[in-house]
Amino acid sequence: MSITQYFLCKSITQHSMSTKEKRVYGDVQRVKILYNKKDSALIQLSDGNQAQLAMSHLNGQKVFGKVMRVTLSKHQTVALPREGLDDHLLTKDFSGSPLHRFKKPGSKNFQNIFPPSATLHLSNIRDGVGEDDLRLLFSNSGGTVKAFKFFQDRKMALIQMSSVEEAIQALMDLHNYDMGGNHHLKVSFSKSTI
Numbered sequence: 001m002s003i004t005q006y007f008l009c010k011s012i013t014q015h016s017m018s019t020k021e022k023r024v025y026g027d028v029q030r031v032k033i034l035y036n037k038k039d040s041a042l043i044q045l046s047d048g049n050q051a052q053l054a055m056s057h058l059n060g061q062k063v064f065g066k067v068m069r070v071t072l073s074k075h076q077t078v079a080l081p082r083e084g085l086d087d088h089l090l091t092k093d094f095s096g097s098p099l100h101r102f103k104k105p106g107s108k109n110f111q112n113i114f115p116p117s118a119t120l121h122l123s124n125i126r127d128g129v130g131e132d133d134l135r136l137l138f139s140n141s142g143g144t145v146k147a148f149k150f151f152q153d154r155k156m157a158l159i160q161m162s163s164v165e166e167a168i169q170a171l172m173d174l175h176n177y178d179m180g181g182n183h184h185l186k187v188s189f190s191k192s193t194i
Contacts, residue, residue, distance in 0.1 A: 042075055053113060055070045062164070063169070063172075115189065120187055120188065121189070131157075137174065141169060143161045147194035148160070158190055
């Protein structure tokens, strides 16, 4: 039996539909917010393993003060609506997104997938960006930075937020953040602590 590549996410808000927290676990292809249940969305990932991973790591996590419920979906497609229909703005196609992390077979991204934690791994840090800059950036996302540690090359770092919920929010806000100089900050959950 194959695992469906679609999952249903409940208890979401319009603001939480950036899909960035789902991109940590797979390449999001399409998202459809349900017309009659605006707090639920059908999310299509590249394959069933990615959907299973997203479900196991995100189900029960708190986002915007609400507990997210994630289950595999019985639906096999997320159809794109025709232009002009009422639900046109409720469906987004991300199939050509440059943010896909898992399109290359054997990519190291597959080895660095961890459940949500208060500690985040930062990479692609631009030269000249210091600890104070990153602490301020992450504090401005609404959280409290408890600890910070640069790696030796200063292109990567660990940052610990005061809770898993704050770390999820920071990841959603700051993954792919434009740091200037053609550097977009990469944010993912870390297995390490500080």
